[in-house]
Amino acid sequence: MELSIKKPENISVCDHPLALHNLTIMRNKNTPAELFRNATRRLAEVLFFSATDNLPTVKTEIETPLVGTEAIIIDPSAEVIIAPILRAGLLFSEVASNLMPDATVQHIGLYRDETTLKPVWYYNKIPKKFANPLNTFVYILDPMLATGGSAVEAIKLYVNKDIPQENIRFLSLLSAPEGIEKVHKEFPNVKVITAWVDDHLNDHGYIVPGLGDAGDRTFNTLYK
Ligand code: PRP
Ligand code: URA
Numbered sequence: 001m002e003l004s005i006k007k008p009e010n011i012s013v014c015d016h017p018l019a020l021h022n023l024t025i026m027r028n029k030n031t032p033a034e035l036f037r038n039a040t041r042r043l044a045e046v047l048f049f050s051a052t053d054n055l056p057t058v059k060t061e062i063e064t065p066l067v068g069t070e071a072i073i074i075d076p077s078a079e080v081i082i083a084p085i086l087r088a089g090l091l092f093s094e095v096a097s098n099l100m101p102d103a104t105v106q107h108i109g110l111y112r113d114e115t116t117l118k119p120v121w122y123y124n125k126i127p128k129k130f131a132n133p134l135n136t137f138v139y140i141l142d143p144m145l146a147t148g149g150s151a152v153e154a155i156k157l158y159v160n161k162d163i164p165q166e167n168i169r170f171l172s173l174l175s176a177p178e179g180i181e182k183v184h185k186e187f188p189n190v191k192v193i194t195a196w197v198d199d200h201l202n203d204h205g206y207i208v209p210g211l212g213d214a215g216d217r218t219f220n221t222l223y224k
Contacts, residue, residue: 012193013194014051022039023039040173047194075135126161148179155168155186173214
C-alpha cells in the first residue's frame with residue numbers, strides 16, 4: 001500500500017486476521033444483512049479496541065480477594081466521546097459504547113449527496129463548549145472513508161471546539177486513499193485507523209473493490 005500522505009505515522013491499518021476475515025464477509029455481495037451486521041460488529045470491536053490505545057491511564061489502589069494492590073484504570077478525569085456519523089456509524093457506535101459504557105455518544109447527522117458527493121448536515125447536537133478540551137478524547141466512527149468529505153466535516157466540529165487534533169481519531173472499517181489524503185491535508189495530526197485501504201474510488205465515489213453502500217447493507221435498504 002503506497003499513500004501520498006503527509007504523515008504516514010497518522011494512519012494505522014489494523015490488518016489483524018480477525019479484522020480482515022470479517023471485512024471479507026462484509027465485502028461479499030452474497031452476505032445477507034444479518035450476517036453483514038454480525039461481521040461489522042466483530043470488525044468494529046477489533047478496530048475500536050486498537051484505536052483507544054491513546055487513552056490516559058492512572059494508578060489506583062484496590063483490594064483483590066487476596067491482597068491490596070496498585071492497579072491501572074483509564075483516567076476518570078478524561079472525557080471520552082464516541083461520535084458516530086449517521087446512519088451507517090450507528091452499529092459501530094453500539095459496539096464502541098458496549099466497550100466503553102461511560103463514554104458520551106454524540107451523533108453526527110451527515111449524508112453524502114449522491115450527485116455532488118458533498119456532505120449534507122441534518123443533525124448536530126454537540127455541546128457549544130467542552131469543559132476541558134485538552135483532556136477530551138474523540139473517536140469518530142464511520143464504516144466508510146471514501147472522498148473524505150464527511151470525515152472532514154465531522155473532524156472540523158471538534159477542532160473548532162479547541163480539541164487538539166492529536167486527541168481526535170477517525171475510525172473507518174474500510175478507506176479509500178483519496179479520503180485519507182483529504183483528511184490529512186486538512187488535519188495532518190488526526191490519526192486515521194482503518195482495517196484496510198482499498199485501491200480507488202469509482203466515478204460515483206464508491207470505494208473499489210469496496211463493499212457497496214454500508215448504510216444500505218446494514219439496514220437492509222437495498223431496494224431492487
Ligand atoms: C456513507 C458513509 C460515510 C460517507 C462516506 O454514508 O457511511 O458517511 O458515505 O463518504 P465520503 O467519504 O465520500 O463523505 P451515506 O452518505 O451513504 O449515508 P448513510 O450512512 O445515511 O447511508
Ligand atoms: N459510502 C459507502 O457506503 N460506500 C462507499 O463505497 C462509499 C461511500
